[in-house]
Amino acid sequence: MKIVLTGAAGRLGSYLREPLTRLCDELVSSDIAEEIGKLYEGETYVRADLAQYDQIHALLAGADMVVHFGAVVDEAPFETLLGPNFVGAYNVWEAAHHHKLRRVVYASSIHAVGMYPRREHIGTDVPHRPDTFYGLAKCFAEDLGRMYWEKRGLESVHLRILSCAQVTSPRALGTWLSYDDLIQLVTRAIDTPTVGFSIVYGVSDNDRSPVDNSAAAYLGYRPKDNAEQFADTILASGEPSDPTDPAQMCHGGPFAKVDLGESGLAQMTIVDDRKMG
Template sequence: MLNKIVLTGAAGALGHALREQLSKMAKELVSTDIAEAQGDLMPNETWVTADLGDFDPVLNMMEGASMVVHFGAIANESDFDSILHSNFRGTYNIWEAARRHGVQRVVYASSIHAVGMYPKNEYIGVDTPHRPDTFYGLAKCFGENLGRMMWEKNGIEAVCLRILSAAPVRSTRALGTWLSMPDLVHLVTRAIDTPTTEFTIIYGVSNNDRCPVDNSGASFLGYKPQDNAEQFAEEIFAEATPADPSDPAQTRHAGPFATIPFGQGVDLSKMGGSQSED
């Protein structure tokens, strides 16, 4: 059992889903978000309300931590200054505080949007170079590169979870990109309990028949998703509008993120969700 885990973005849908399992994996769980605590705390859980863009509270909560599960961020495209504060600076603060306190590993909620502009008919792997679609995706590239640098120069392990769609299946895109909550918990558990990871990228996606990405390069983590979005296919296709092969929103891994203007968010409910960290 680990001494202490710090979970950021703990008030978001995904962070909330992780709290119970993380509390079982460490003597102490520190959950943090810019929002107040959501629901009752676990017996070994402490809640810290903080802005990750401010370094001092991040540094303080990291003391004595074995690992950090970093899900705190703006979870959609937004104006650059907001993304800069929460997603760039907040992520830097996490890794810098981890470096100062000798934290073993950072488990980072990255995103498909770090590689979102690749065509969907390209079966991309975990070693695929960055090709972001938005300021939001660009921040995920920054987080992955920061994690690699901190591993290579400071020995802090990193597992970067390129999450596809961790939300109810409401679109044809989500039939391939869906990540169920049980599979999310399993993914994060494997990212924590694998003895050594060095720097690793893995896609956060369920065992979907139409999965558009390849996780074989990270198979050593032992992530074996169980859920499959195909159970929703008949209903989704019955309500779907005709496909348009000239629309990048339908032909790129990014979905609608491929076509929105910089700084303008999308309605995540219509695309089957994004990672919804916060």
């Protein structure tokens, strides 16, 4: 089996590369970076721009599946996101259809439904409620995936990732996705025999998880880690509670509070602990 990974130079991509080589005979990693360091056995690197269809069409030739993690991973002006996040998603699905791939595994986000209040324990079937242009791009790709499944029979699994980063805030006690659970999630999205069109939340087995994955149980994703191990430290030094603050009260966190086009990550403490090959 041949798998293509987009976004291979990113933080999450850095943790997926080696596990993916163990799931397939050939892994083609891709990004717009000049290089991604030492390659693993069975891995090659191809530089490609998601916004350029001819490059993505060539990238997916001969593949069985694509794990699509490439994107601008923050809120930004619509014009900045249009190429990589919107057009890029179309290019991936259209090229996957043309080359008759079995499946697209897509890094969606909680920001597709980020304006729901956190007191609502939302499932995978709630209507879209994006918090930003970034979240809107995730809604677009989810709808694109549903349409390509229903009209063209191309399967896809959409991983609505909450917070796949070190736990540094009270919100993350509920939203944390450990790297080990990320790897399990992507593995289940690849090795489940049939998925059709599927949505699953990317979150660990946290006591305070604000989402419900029961409708996606058929994927076999059973997270092992729990952010409660960090609770005493985080709550002792956390921000004061404020029930009028959208960043605390909405599923999207700081992305629910920033103005459209303004960085959400700038309001967060994200540790760049990407895996070095």
